[in-house]
């Protein structure tokens with residue numbers, strides 16, 4: 381048989397070997413060089429970036445070797461080193477080690493995780509990941525869910541499900557009828573994705589109640605009850621509470637058990653925003669704090685945070701998967717689907733039709749490292765956060781401004797202004813000490829280190845606190861320098 385010609389957009393054997401070799405080299409160098417990256421946020425080369433923006437795409441391709449060189453010379457140096465051990469800003473962990481390989485395989489086999497004939501094994505793998513996650517919260521066998529692009533979309537899908545559950549004719553009527561406006565309750569410390577979802581769904585921000593929090597930044601259940609009563613008295617219709625297990629700023633955990641009692645008594649959907657915190661359920665030390673999540677109707681969580689999956693991997697789990705299906709399943713004459721009890725058609729459990737094989741990277745990491753390694757990684761971040769909190773408490777010029785129930789550590793420098801704190805964040809980044817984030821609690825600004833990084837060590841924490849103490853002494857001239 382004559383040798384087949386290389387198809388137009390395929391690589392020939394030589395280029396496949398070259399690309400494999402260059403990719404392996406790139407990943408090796410990236411891993412080795414990470415701790416020595418001088419600046420976590422790069423000193424951006426504007427000329428290079430302008431070139432990337434303005435250069436026309438070549439009529440004749442540059443080929444594999446020059447492509448890799450362009451990535452190493454132009455893209456990598458202008459990228460934030462999110463996997464650096466002292467990248468402690470926001471809630472973002474470094475990707476786990478097998479992730480790039482799993483992503484490459486997912487791209488190669490390009491399963492379309494919409495209906496099972498286009499992705500039979502992928503459908504089962506997504507089911508297995510979701511049922512493992514649901515099991516962590518002791519959800520019943522009726523539970524199901526879907527992997528999403530992140531926690532925000534998981535919460536949007538959850539609120540869509542809650543809406544359909546409350547108004548089964550919602551798909552036909554929308555919210556444009558004479559019934560009372562629906563009201564959603566969350567806390568002042570909730571992530572903005574809750575408001576965003578309410579706005580997208582047409583609930584209206586005027587119908588979102590931000591319930592005040594207690595001294596530890598947890599939703600006040602007495603205030604929740606009072607708000608529900610006031611809304612009912614005003615002729616409105618309470619329908620859903622979003623509790624947070626791990627608020628984005630301080631990691632506070634709302635009193636889910638008591639909130640679940642209110643939801644049961646008032647017949648409200650209870651959604652948990654666990655994008656940051658829910659996967660701390662994997663820690664023996666923290667599991668108890670999440671036991672009441674079993675009572676929630678739905679939980680949003682983020683494998684791209686505490687399972688260290690590369691972006692994007694969020695997840696929604698719903699206690700009764702039929703409710704999720706009722707919200708999203710539509711019949712399409714152009715899709716021929718035969719039911720099979722082993723596989724699911726994930727297009728019926730969310731808004732997307734074409735969907736990537738996100739479950740592979742989560743599954744591959746669980747297989748490669750085993751669940752115990754994830755427990756250890758999570759415990760490691762918890763222990764480091766406690767260590768950081770202790771070191772801050774021991775420094776005379778620094779002060780914690782919130783308890784540290786998980787891994788977010790919020791603090792201030794005594795006698796420094798809000799502007800000083802903003803400036804200090806920039807200094808820490810530019811001198812290469814660390815990338816920390818801003819915190820705002822009760823209207824006061826501070827600094828937040830969120831340890832979602834399995835690469836961080838005690839030495840990294842010491843280095844950060846020592847620099848902080850140095851800058852704090854400088855900020856307080858009356859104290860010894």
Ligand SMILES: Cc1ncc(COP(=O)(O)O)c(C=O)c1O
Nearest residue numbers: 471530531532571627628655656
């Ligand atoms: C509590 C909480 N909810 C929601 C989100 C949003 O998650 P994502 O960025 O995956 O959409 C975050 C992100 O940090 C979060 O901490």
